[in-house]
Amino acid sequence: MSTLFDQTSLGPMTLKNRLWRSSTWENKADSKGHLTPELVKVYENLAKGGVGTIITGYAFICEEEQPNARMMGIYDDTFIEEYKNFTKNIHELGANIVMQIVYGGSQTDFNSGSRKIFGPSAVENPIFKVTPVEMTKNDIDYIIKSFAEAAGRVKEAGFDGVELHGAHGYLLSQFLTPFFNRRKDEYGGSIENRARIIYEVLEAVREKVGPDYPVFIKMHSTDEWGENGLTPEESLIVVKGLQERGISGIELSGGHLSSDPDTAPIKPKLLKKEKESYYRKPAAMIASAVDVPIILVGGNRSVEVMEDILENTPIKYFSLSRTLHAEPDLPNKWKQGFRGKPRCISCNKCWGRDTNICVLDRKKS
Numbered sequence: 001m002s003t004l005f006d007q008t009s010l011g012p013m014t015l016k017n018r019l020w021r022s023s024t025w026e027n028k029a030d031s032k033g034h035l036t037p038e039l040v041k042v043y044e045n046l047a048k049g050g051v052g053t054i055i056t057g058y059a060f061i062c063e064e065e066q067p068n069a070r071m072m073g074i075y076d077d078t079f080i081e082e083y084k085n086f087t088k089n090i091h092e093l094g095a096n097i098v099m100q101i102v103y104g105g106s107q108t109d110f111n112s113g114s115r116k117i118f119g120p121s122a123v124e125n126p127i128f129k130v131t132p133v134e135m136t137k138n139d140i141d142y143i144i145k146s147f148a149e150a151a152g153r154v155k156e157a158g159f160d161g162v163e164l165h166g167a168h169g170y171l172l173s174q175f176l177t178p179f180f181n182r183r184k185d186e187y188g189g190s191i192e193n194r195a196r197i198i199y200e201v202l203e204a205v206r207e208k209v210g211p212d213y214p215v216f217i218k219m220h221s222t223d224e225w226g227e228n229g230l231t232p233e234e235s236l237i238v239v240k241g242l243q244e245r246g247i248s249g250i251e252l253s254g255g256h257l258s259s260d261p262d263t264a265p266i267k268p269k270l271l272k273k274e275k276e277s278y279y280r281k282p283a284a285m286i287a288s289a290v291d292v293p294i295i296l297v298g299g300n301r302s303v304e305v306m307e308d309i310l311e312n313t314p315i316k317y318f319s320l321s322r323t324l325h326a327e328p329d330l331p332n333k334w335k336q337g338f339r340g341k342p343r344c345i346s347c348n349k350c351w352g353r354d355t356n357i358c359v360l361d362r363k364k365s
């Protein structure tokens with residue numbers, strides 16, 4: 001029987017367990033996206049806490065397009081030496097580390113009046129009220145090149161892999177979602193057209209990092225957004241397209257941060273076991289139809305539920321954000337047999353104005 005603590009391999013990576021830290025913006029980099037001691041500490045605590053593979057918070061790929069405060073950057077070569085030391089440190093503490101890279105788009109309230117923000121179409125963001133500039137073919141080529149160059153830096157800096165942020169309402173996911181993508185050219189309309197930019201990003205990244213370097217994507221198993229959204233069947237078409245083009249693994253999430261809170265990807269109040277691992281159904285449907293490794297994210301809270309999914313579906317890996325934000329050593333506790341409730345109560349108060357600190361730690365200080 002498979003367990004969460006099996007050692008596995010994924011291409012050149014060895015994973016000491018099936019647990020990943022899902023990308024989590026810490027709000028702790030400096031104003032240009034460089035590392036700070038408090039940010040490095042978060043990663044050291046995660047690595048010491050036993051998670052097998054850490055995905056960094058989203059890192060911005062174009063200097064002029066930072067969608068949020070105090071994010072990590074990867075937009076030029078000045079980051080390479082600093083991240084080389086960082087990845088070496090995390091490796092010595094026993095974890096793999098993958099960098100997530102992003103172009104944000106209209107889902108932003110960070111300096112949004114002062115910069116040019118791209119989108120598939122000039123559709124106002126329903127929550128953030130930002131209307132992006134509809135991208136020309138030249139703009140699309142610029143973003144593809146920026147992703148590829150950033151991925152090259154990620155590899156050079158010693159990360160074990162790179163993850164494209166194709167989820168939660170940021171630019172690449174907006175192309176997939178009919179609400180945001182009203183284009184009439186080859187990047188809009190059919191699901192093949194809406195996925196085209198993502199395929200082109202993957203192809204450009206592959207060309208840069210070579211055929212064997214681990215390249216992942218976080219994308220939706222469903223938008224949960226009715227006819228305005230991406231359905232699980234359409235997600236499967238995209239997953240198959242990515243598999244054909246050499247993706248190494250796919251982290252399946254769902255929902256936009258710019259839609260109804262009930263359909264957003266960070267769901268609160270996961271008090272009952274049935275509410276845990278909330279994308280398991282569409283993700284299992286997709287995993288059953290492909291060979292590429294699937295990482296399930298969203299509400300993973302107990303060994304019992306994750307090992308049931310592991311036993312009964314082809315999903316191989318599980319990633320966690322809020323629980324490790326509140327309790328970075330939960331993987332070690334699980335490994336030692338702890339089966340009580342995690343410290344995280346899914347209250348969704350992880351965010352702070354100046355830095356992100358779990359509400360339970362804020363009360364203490």
Ligand SMILES: Cc1cc2nc3c(=O)[nH]c(=O)nc-3n(C[C@H](O)[C@H](O)[C@H](O)COP(=O)(O)O)c2cc1C
Nearest residue numbers: 022023024025057058266298299300320321322350
């Ligand atoms: C504080 C915070 C920051 C996050 N930052 C990112 C991010 O940078 N990139 C990303 O893909 N998802 C991000 N997420 C979403 C998580 O990776 C994850 O998909 C979501 O929280 C559901 O998983 P969970 O139930 O384990 O928290 C963030 C979530 C939280 C709570």
